[in-house]
Amino acid sequence: KQEVTQIPAALSVPEGENLVLNCSFTDSAIYNLQWFRQDPGKGLTSLLLIQSSQREQTSGRLNASLDKSSGRSTLYIAASQPGDSATYLCAVLTSGTYKYIFGTGTRLKVLA
């Protein structure tokens, strides 16, 4: 059964720092991995999708990498800003299923 873990559960950094959020999964047979952002009381906003055949994806200050064989993905945020404060979730789509399995998220606070 696929399990997804995100470490750390919470992170507080000063503005301007580069930071890395981690996501690990137990079953490497995946179609893709997706990173989301969730603001308090809101839905999920898709940030990046990495297909299983890809190693990384970039969007603006965000870069996500995927090492499928080791069951790991990282989300790199460059030059963090207070507006980046949110919970970040990763989700994997396991091969042979339609279901996304989510991690419990990393709650990020960027201090001005």
Add this chain to the structure above:
Amino acid sequence: DVKVTQSSRYLVKRTGEKVFLECVQDMDHENMFWYRQDPGLGLRLIYFSYDVKMKEKGDIPEGYSVSREKKERFSLILESASTNQTSMYLCASSTGGRFASRLENTEAFFGQGTRLTVV
């Protein structure tokens, strides 16, 4: 832009009521999902549907049912609401359908969430 719209942001219902949560997507996606999100438990899948009138149970289907009569609309039904169903409910849609060759690039899109309180 893909849009997934949930009918209500906030709902307050009484124990025992039948509750309908509606979700509509405008991108002709085959797959639709209902999740609930609770502190410390993350997102848990209640039901999903990969086609009109097709549904499959997720991890926590007890106390819920769903309906998908049209491709764009997926409804979650609480047959008799209970206080332990107080939660944030999130609807999602994605492409992909049943063909594995299309699933690698399928991306999930979520609605804004419905905060349901059962009193």
